[in-house]
Amino acid sequence: MAPDPSPSPQPVRSQCPYCGVGCGLEMLPPRPSSDAAASSNVEGAAPAGPWQARGDRLHPSSRGQVCIKGATVGETLDQGRLTTPLWRQSIDQPFEPISWDGAFDRLVAQIRRTIAQQGPAGLAIYGSGQFFSEDYYLANKLLKGALGSNNFDANSRLCMSSAVAGYSRSLGSDGPPCCYDDLDQADLVLLIGTNTAECHPVLFQRLLKRRRQRQAAPQLVVVDPRATATSDAADLHLAIRPGTDLVLLHGIGHLLLEAGAIDHGFVAAHTEGYAELAQLWQLWTPERVCDLCGIAEADLRRLARLWAASAAVLSLWSMGVNQSREGSATVAGIVNLHLCTGQIGREGAGPFSLTGQPNAMGGREVGGLAQLLPGYRSVANPGHRASVERHWGFAAGSIAATPGLAVWEQIEAMERGELGLWWVAATNPLVSLPSLNRVRAAVANCPLVVLSEAYAGSETASLAHLILPAAQWSEKSGVMTNSERRLTLCPSFRDPPGLARPDWAIFAELGRRLGFVEQFSYSSAAEVFDEFVGLTTGRVCDMAGLSHALLAAHGPQQWPFPAGTAAGEGWPRLYGDGPAPFPAATAGHRFPTANGRARLWADPPLGLAEPPCERYPLVLTVGRYLGHWHTMSRSGKAKRLASMHPEPLLEVHPSDAERHGLVDGAMAWVQSRRGQVCAKVVVRQSIRPGTVFLPMHWGANQPQPCEANALMHELACPLSKQPELKAAAVRLEPVK
């Protein structure tokens, strides 16, 4: 008998590189091709096809579950990759390949020139929640520490920034207090501004599991102007007018007050600001709330009754809440309800933001926004700056004392000609930022636009001078943190294509070439991680006990995980009533504020920044499809995904279609104050009259471009600086 030439290969364990659920994947190497084996009859025939992905049963966050994006990721890794640095003097010229030496020389020269002419504030980096924590950490260390510019921002500004601001304002620190087990333990789940079924599919299936098993299922209530796959499965759907979430939340508060459902013991012991909040809630009578939200009073009352009667209430939210000019206030509105009813810090209860990107959480932990420093610190705090400067090995005063430019401020700075370098990494802002026509004009004004990318042909590449080929997930080692504060080591198991390098290694090499040899000499990503976790000691996000080695040996771990914690002993919930896990206790219902109390906020609702008017009578909202990931640079390469949603569709309610002379399948112009796009109409009962929906996925370089963000505006929440990417006033016209 011939020996088996292919003993079954050991899978590599990693975290899915798509959404913030952070499912565990097992990756299996390509099988040796049977053709090659038969014809050559030699052992070790050339592997054929892509790596295969399947769910990792040992991953505590997903227990073997995956969705179609995770399952197909293997197919996307090889196609259309950038393999060498590319350069052009100006954007009307073609790119030419250059060496890494050539690329670094150009970067160093422009950084020196900019600092000499404009000071460090002329440098900006725009990164991504798709970085590993090590990439993120070194980009920050380079810009904020070595170069003295806090202008490091990330696409999390468009995504989780309102959650960061909201948690910090209400609870004293960033950090989602809940965990996925809470999905199994809640009696009422409020899904507000989240299409969980399409965007966090594995969590949604977990929510439905108890129902399938005929156990006491949680009541699901969805708040969304659109009917979605999420609301289809709900017990109650409140199709509110866009931008009225805070009104609704205050209305629930009003009815909880009326019903005597406030936990006065909890409020008195652990919060402040109740009197003002109760006064504000009094004003939000059901009549007024339902009139503004455009919903039936019976539905509002039913939701309030459910809240009052449920032993454990869990609120899940994502972009319908965060992407709003009052996003931080709406987050506080959710947290208010939880605090006032004692629904936090125990099983099945709490305010739980669902993180979008696979490592947006890690980005927050390493300080990856313009106002932050590692370990949930802030640049405005002199003590925080001093500890980070010491840890990084830079002189006192190296870190600038004021927050840097958030991404839209970077765009405005380019408009004024104030940036000498704009370095974009692991994001595609020429699709994902609002007001794209204005963005294009601004970016064209910057003398050196650098793009670190894995794939060729992104829209942002059209405006870049220097393109750096990045090794992506599977080709570099690093750590990501998912929505429930769980870290997974993502090992390297394939070679990067051509000359591509890990982002962290690019930032480190540039640091050394700029003269910071000691601060940027690392032999591995594991060493970068060790340095980072040292900055979390004693902070809310303490993970000083973690290392690549521990994660490799014992699997994914949740923080808090202070030094000395045993594997598996990280804390599932923050602000619980148990004993203190470590000195910076979040236990015993203590909150990391000056007096240990959480803060209730009485913010009056403002509504949409650009409300519909006579000229632009409809509200356009923009979101996602199950089978696509953002600007499709990766997901567009998986055939099964591409065929799920072959084209972008404009969802219009029958009454609006009739008013605008549109029929199903016709093409329509969608026009806003900033631009117009053409899209195929799908007439649907499921969308609220007065509201239309477009997907965000199809940028200018797609075969059927539909630049939704050419229509959107940049007006943002003043606290989080997160733009209102969920709403702009538009009008429709049939294409003649």
Ligand SMILES: Nc1nc2c(c(=O)[nH]1)N[C@H]1C(S)=C(S)[C@@H](COP(=O)(O)OP(=O)(O)OC[C@H]3O[C@@H](n4cnc5c(=O)[nH]c(N)nc54)[C@H](O)[C@@H]3O)O[C@H]1N2
């Ligand atoms: N398939 C898929 N999954 C993804 C992603 C992806 O690209 N594709 N991206 C990931 C990322 S980064 C993110 S941030 C998340 C986003 O996840 P979600 O936030 O769930 O997704 P969106 O489709 O952007 O928006 C959610 C819903 O908000 C509703 N909405 C619009 N305006 C309002 C409003 O005023 N109030 C309320 N209550 N709701 C409103 C929209 O109708 C939409 O159904 O998904 C993650 N998962």
Ligand SMILES: Nc1nc2c(c(=O)[nH]1)N[C@H]1C(S)=C(S)[C@@H](COP(=O)(O)OP(=O)(O)OC[C@H]3O[C@@H](n4cnc5c(=O)[nH]c(N)nc54)[C@H](O)[C@@H]3O)O[C@H]1N2
């Ligand atoms: N109107 C509207 N606009 C929105 C949204 C919305 O809901 N409505 N959502 C917003 C949100 S929440 C988000 S998160 C953004 C997302 O928007 P983007 O961040 O612009 O979208 P992606 O397509 O995920 O871009 C990530 C890029 O990084 C590349 N990449 C992948 N891995 C690596 C790596 O390891 N290194 C490097 N250097 N590159 C890599 C990918 O090829 C891809 O091109 O869009 C925002 N824009």
Ligand code: SF4
């Ligand atoms: S739910 Fe999210 S993390 Fe899980 S497999 Fe799907 S895309 Fe990946």
Ligand SMILES: [Mo]
């Ligand atoms: Mo996001």
